[in-house]
Amino acid sequence: MAETTPVLTAKDFTSNQDVRWCPGCGDYSILANVQRVMPELGLPRENFVFVSGIGCSSRFPYYMNTYGMHTIHGRAPAFATGIKAARPELSVWVVTGDGDGLSIGGNHLLHTIRRNVDLQILLFNNRVYGLTKGQYSPTSRIGMKTKSTPDGAIDHPIDPIAFALGAGATFVARTIDVHAPHLQEMLRRAHEHKGTAFIEILQNCPVYNDDEWIEVEDRKSRIEAALDLEDGQPLLWGAETSLLIGSTGRSAVFRAAQLISHSILPRVLRRWPMRFNDGFASYDGSPGSGHSLRRRQVSTARSIFNGQS
Secondary structure, eight states: OOOOOOOOOGGGGBOSSOOOSOTTOTHHHHHHHHHHHGGGGOOOGGGEEEEEOSSSGGGHHHHBSSEEEEOSTTOHHHHHHHHHHHOTTSEEEEEEEHHIIIIITHHHHHHHHHHTOSOEEEEEEOSSBTTTTSBOOTTOOTTOOOSSOTTOOOSOOOOHHHHHHHTTOSEEEEEETTOHHHHHHHHHHHHHSSSOEEEEEEOOBTTTBTTTTHHHHSHHHHHHHEEEEETTSBOEESTTOOEEOOTTSSOOBOOHHHHHHSTHHHHHHHHSOOOOOSSOOEEOOOSSSOOOEEOOSOOOOEEEEEOOO
16 A cells, blocks of 8 residues: 655644744744745655754744754854755755844855855844844844944944845845745745745844834735835836836836846845845846846746835
C-alpha cells in the first residue's frame, strides 16, 4: 500500500514554548501568518529550518515546531548559508530585524544577497532597537528621539529595499505585519523563488515606537496611503482611483524593468516604503541621468508605496 503524506496544519508548526513578546507586538501577527503558510508549501516539517540572530524578532525559532538555530548577533545569514550549502534540500529561513540585520549584520546580509544563496530572509523593520529598550536603529527616521538620541537621530536611515537591490537581489518584497493576505502571498512567492528572497516586513513596536507604520497598517487609511503596483497594470491608488501615476500625469502601464529605469525610482527608493517581488531587476544606483540595470529574471512585480518622507 502506498504511503500517504500526512496533511499538516498551522498547529503542527506551533511549538510548546510560551511566546514572550510584548502585548500588541507585530511579531505575533507575523508568527501566526508564517505558521499558516508553512503547511501549504508541500514539504515535510523536518525539512524546514529557521535561523535567527539577536533581537526581539530572533526569538522566532523557539516558536516554530521545526528545526532552528538562535545564533549570534548579525550572523544568522552566515549560519544559514552553511546550512543550505551542506543540506540544499532544506527550506532555510532567516529571521532578523533592522538592527540585527542592517547594523552589526549588514556585511553578512549583503554578501548573502549578492551570492544569491537559496534562502528566504525575513527582516522585521520597526525602526528601533526593542530588546535593548528603545535605542535608535539603522532605519530610524532623522530627528527620531530615543534613549540613545535624546536630541533626535542625525543619521540618514537605511532603506532596506534600496540596500537589497544595491546588493543585486533577485527577489525583494515589502509587506505589512497585519496585512495577512499580502504577507502570506509574499511568503509563498519567496518560497517559490530560486535564490535569495528578501522580504522587509513593516512591523509595529507598541512599546518603543508605536504607530510608526500606522498609515499602511490601518485598513481605513491604507487605501489612500499605499500604492499597490502590479506588473503590467495601471499605476493608481485611492478609494475612487482618482490619483494616477504616469510620466504625463495620465494612467500608465509599466513593465517591471521600465519602472526601475524610470526617473521616479531613485526618488521613491529614498522616500517611500515599497515592496517588489518575484524576480525583480536590480537597480544599479549609479549617478547621472542614465540609471543602468542588471536584469535578473524580470517577471511579475508588485509594490506598495506610502507617502511618508
